[in-house]
Amino acid sequence: MNAEALFLAVFLASAVEAVEATTIVLAAGTARDWRSAGYGAVTAIALLAVIVAVLGPALTTIPTAPLRLVIGALLLAFGVQWLRKAVLRAGGVRALHDEDEIFRARLEAARQAASHRVGAVPDWYGFTLSFQGVLLEGTEVAFIVLTFGSNQHSILLAAVAAAAAVLVVGAAGFAVRAPLARVPENALKFLVGVMLTGFGTFWSAEGAGARWPGSDAALLVLLPGIALLGLLLAHGLRRRSGSRARGAGAAASSAAEAG
Amino acid sequence: MARRLRAVVTFVDDLVIGDDWRIALGLAGAIALTAVLSRSPVPCWWVLPAALLVLLPLSIWRTARRRS
Numbered sequence: 001m002n003a004e005a006l007f008l009a010v011f012l013a014s015a016v017e018a019v020e021a022t023t024i025v026l027a028a029g030t031a032r033d034w035r036s037a038g039y040g041a042v043t044a045i046a047l048l049a050v051i052v053a054v055l056g057p058a059l060t061t062i063p064t065a066p067l068r069l070v071i072g073a074l075l076l077a078f079g080v081q082w083l084r085k086a087v088l089r090a091g092g093v094r095a096l097h098d099e100d101e102i103f104r105a106r107l108e109a110a111r112q113a114a115s116h117r118v119g120a121v122p123d124w125y126g127f128t129l130s131f132q133g134v135l136l137e138g139t140e141v142a143f144i145v146l147t148f149g150s151n152q153h154s155i156l157l158a159a160v161a162a163a164a165a166v167l168v169v170g171a172a173g174f175a176v177r178a179p180l181a182r183v184p185e186n187a188l189k190f191l192v193g194v195m196l197t198g199f200g201t202f203w204s205a206e207g208a209g210a211r212w213p214g215s216d217a218a219l220l221v222l223l224p225g226i227a228l229l230g231l232l233l234a235h236g237l238r239r240r241s242g243s244r245a246r247g248a249g250a251a252a253s254s255a256a257e258a259g
Numbered sequence: 260m261a262r263r264l265r266a267v268v269t270f271v272d273d274l275v276i277g278d279d280w281r282i283a284l285g286l287a288g289a290i291a292l293t294a295v296l297s298r299s300p301v302p303c304w305w306v307l308p309a310a311l312l313v314l315l316p317l318s319i320w321r322t323a324r325r326r327s
Contacts, residue, residue, distance in 0.1 A: 081277035209297025
């Protein structure tokens, strides 16, 4: 995996999480207080940076084979979940992630809570809402930075890619002061799910002692293969729900004619 | 302390195991099989992709059937 591929993989995965975190910070800022929401987001990002700075160097001292086995297995389990949810959403089985709807629900909840000042934070509720949202979504970003970065012995580059994604998405969200609903989140999640599953499969098999035919070039077959599997599954689900809807429609019109 | 520990366990469970524990278990078994086969002359790189090819469709169809 070269530096460009590492940067792109971490950037895309981090951007998806950053969109969700931005929605929460925007809700906290709009409904409560922008300064408190900002403090909450910055505190969470600082805490995540400390976690990466502490765990990163420690991970790079672990020998490559066991590191690839553990990190690859975690990445694979994590990636398969992303892919599975993205396929279920694309196939119409799960509701699509709607940032507008999430924003409205967060806004409503935030408006009803009582306000009180704690130290330099004007609104404690706004601070904790923003802090928790960024920390929760950001932990997944930290996980991706640590797994990809330690495997490629380039945690700094992975951290720079994640920071770039957070800056781009955060700036876009702050500029429009609205949830980034136009971002094709499910398509991005599908893509990231394919990447995490592909790299997780590759690294965990290597860590367990397998030798891939063609070495790193095997990824050029593995990644499109996983993408194809996901697309076929989503297509199958859409066809299934379409034929069920047609079946239900035909049954309803037969019943109406009989009545 | 116990509440925080529970929260950490829940978070890790959500991160690693997620909605379908069967996939996590199946993949763990496939990794173990890869490790066993790697000690023999038999090629073992295909075990994980094959597991994925079986486990992911099974999990998706099971969820789709349950929700319809």
